Ligand code: ADP
């Protein structure tokens with residue numbers, strides 16, 4: 001068990017910086033998820049913690065020990081990758097035991113650790129099979145088991161569920177969460193999937209273009225996104241973004257005045273989550289929306305439409321709302337759930 005801290009960590013490839021100075025303190029036993037779009041630097045970040053990539057500048061410490069100059073095997077971490085990287089000619093048992101054999105643990109100790117991990121991951125029946133005799137989900141569990149038996153200071157996981165089908169991903173997600181709760185090993189988990197990120201994380205790091213745009217709990221990120229990027233990336237359907245303008249004691253948005261103070265002339269972006277837009281009652285003021293498509297999902301329905309000025313909006317309604325394509329409805333935002341951003345900087349006000 002160990003805490004992990006990064007101080008102004010940067011990475012350049014051939015003079016081109018791809019990680020622009022990340023500061024992060026991960027507590028002992030914490031589960032931190034790095035989430036962001038493809039190419040934002042998630043894998044590079046994780047590989048630097050693992051020691052598979054050298055850092056260009058800054059400092060990384062694991063368990064209070066600066067590891068900048070340590071080899072991966074000296075860092076006491078275990079990695080799990082998307083492609084599992086199992087040895088095809090070895091059985092499940094041999095795959096799980098291999099690292100421990102190399103580390104020269106006793107036969108009894110190896111047997112005990114493998115048995116314990118196999119039980120936690122429900123691999124007991126599969127120990128004598130080869131990887132090719134396993135399903136994708138089972139292989140993934142073996143990869144987890146191989147990390148677990150090492151009893152490392154930290155787990156580093158890079159998109160470990162990306163090769164699984166949707167249903168299996170949900171199952172494995174729950175299993176990984178439960179496993180981490182039981183063993184309480186500090187974990188850094190990388191994913192581009194916001195649902196995975198939200199459900200697994202004690203704390204999230206939302207990355208964009210090599211910058212950690214926000215580091216906070218999933219609830220804080222959802223309720224108070226720090227930037228327009230975070231606001232748009234977390235949440236599905238994505239937060240609605242409306243151009244707005246400060247009027248001093250009010251804000252003008254889509255021809256409406258909202259009683260929110262903002263400097264006159266300032267360009268703002270108003271963010272409204274789809275569930276915070278409601279259909280106005282008869283005679284109530286609001287914005288007229290021309291509904292262009294309705295996606296009905298059973299419990300929920302997503303109504304997509306356009307305002308008079310062409311701004312596109314999506315509403316999350318009850319599946320029973322009975323709204324139809326082509327309809328014109330008046331919509332009003334929940335006044336307590338508005339997000340204002342400075343348009344130029346993208347930062348939350
Ligand atoms: P992610 O895992 O978020 O998809 P990566 O960490 O793989 O992103 O990549 C971040 C950026 O660094 C990308 O622009 C990628 O092209 C670049 N990059 C990654 N590895 C190398 C490398 N070995 N050489 C040069 N550029 C790289």
Ligand code: MG
Nearest residue numbers: 042043044158
């Ligand atoms: Mg990656």
